[in-house]
Amino acid sequence: MDGLRGFVSDGRLVRLPARQSRRRVVLEQVVRSFEPGRRFPxxxxxxxxxxxxxxxxxxHVTVRxxxxxxxxxxxxxGLYWRSGGWVDVLGC
Incomplete structure (x- = not known):
């Protein structure tokens, strides 16, 4: 969660990091909002x-x-599905 400081606050994206490695950490958090195995319009x-x-x-278009x-x-x-990112299979 430390990698999110300054970029995510109160469950909202403040800004995207310029550095790809940090941006990836932020996007990993965002993509958790999409249920694996489901298709979304x-x-x-x-x-x-x-x-x-x-x-x-x-x-939102930039984030997408x-x-x-x-x-x-x-x-x-026109359909999207989660194809990457960390998935908590144990519900921890």
Missing amino acids: EKEVDVVLRAWCAGGETD RHLVDEGMLSREH
Whole structure:
């Protein structure tokens, strides 16, 4: 969680780090909002990401693009699904 300081506050994205390694840590946190194994229409993805970006410096479209570029979300025919990121299979 320490890698998120300055970038995430109260469950909201303040800004995305410029450095890719730090940005990846932040995106790992954001992608946890998407249930693995489920397909999401773009509108639903945007609702989740707008909530993350509310009041911050980064818009939801930029975050969505980074999630896809980093291989955390995949997209086809207007549907998105979680394809990367850490998954807590034990519920810890």
